Amino acid sequence: MQLEPLIGLEIHIQLKTKSKMFCACNNAGENLPPNTTICPVCTGQPGTLPVPNDEAILAAVKTARLLNGRINPTTKFDRKHYFYPDLPKGYQISQYDLPIAEGGFLEIETLDENHQAILKKIQLIRLHLEEDAAKNIHGQDGSTYVDFNRAGTPLIEIVTEPSIATPAEAKNFLQELQVLARYLDISHAEMEKGHLRCDVNISLRPVGDKKLYSKTEIKNLNSFKAVERALEYEIKRQTKLWEEGNPPKILATRGWDDTKQITEEQRVKEEAQDYRYFPEPDIPSFALTKIVEKIKNLLPELPITRRYRFVNEFGLSLADAKILTVDPRWAQFTEEAFSECWEWLVSMPELAGEGTEDEIIKKNAAKVGRLVGGWLTSKLTGLMAENKIDIRILKITPENFAEFISLIYTNKINSANALLLLREMMQAGEDPSQIMEEKKLGQVDDPDMINRAAEEVIRMNPDQVAQYKSGKIPILQFLIGKMMKETEGKIDPQVAKKILEKKLT
């Protein structure tokens, strides 16, 4: 029997708003001593009144728009009841039947049956706002303590349709959502720190069957890898149950044990009505139409759209474009560096060819794209990692980087020395031509000097010269190498090749 997995995700994104969801408390309590960013509202004291946070509502509407959701003209909050020590009110303020948005989708990359990269729309059910619970801390003395700093932190909850087909797609979806949250600057979105939390649900069914079977939820997934591994484990476990003629018949909750790399049965899940949802009487329903109007022209380009634009416009490889669009600051740097490169190329018709600006760019895109992509994603990021430099404190401006690329493009410097130059630029933050001059890293084009070097190499290597003259052409590479060494790498290998060929015929 051929089985197919149906995977759905339920994601909580912790917002980095200034204050909490329903009170004025500082929302940065995760870095502060326990129970120092609390007040009567977020500790659930009787008689207090919650006031919704406009910044959080704006963040939710923006996210919903980018995810193509249908935003409800009017929305409201509801109480969701359950008992737990980290929930002092005995209910969580969430949203039930009128969430911020319904429907929508997020596009992700996946592979088709021929292993070709394609885009797939993952459908969403809803997006709503709610408050976070406090945090239980299990002390070494065996007691459990409660830190209320987290209580009342704004959360966006996103629920997908079970339209995810593989563990890899689930991971891609989460990564895409993480990048989106960072583009919108609404969350730090670090999974390991709990800013991005994910529960998954999964069921299997025979291919061709249209019925939905009882699903299993998996909790406690703290990393992208855990999501992928837990799903892989669950697919194997449930496949076995199906093969034994005993597929899951009830909604179950399992926890992921990261050390043992297995899921374990936790409890039979409450159905929705167990929460006894009812409208939050202290917060009147409110309209979202004005906010929708206000943000209309303020939304950033979707990360995935930007990635493909980088490929088409800049001639970057998809792999490089992916690296460069994950962080919006890097994406901005890339945009600016390319626009400087184009400006420079267009001003150099003898190099870039004649034509309109668009034609010149089109003609040179592949070469410039490869050059910029390579120097940004492997060399520069490598040097930065080595020196523990973050893009926020990088001294190299996009303008200087573009100039650096132009030096390589015009063979004013070879790649070995270019790496030294980049290192210097990172330390000094000055313009590359100046550093190249000062440190004597540029290529020499003094014909006398090149001539002398060629003659010296020919004199010192009579055997190889004889071999070349007798027809062993590849030996020329050896002589070029000698010439580079003779000139300390300061000449263009192409120039060395030409002069040697000329002298040896």
Ligand code: ZN
């Ligand atoms: Zn508070």
Ligand code: MN
């Ligand atoms: Mn929730």
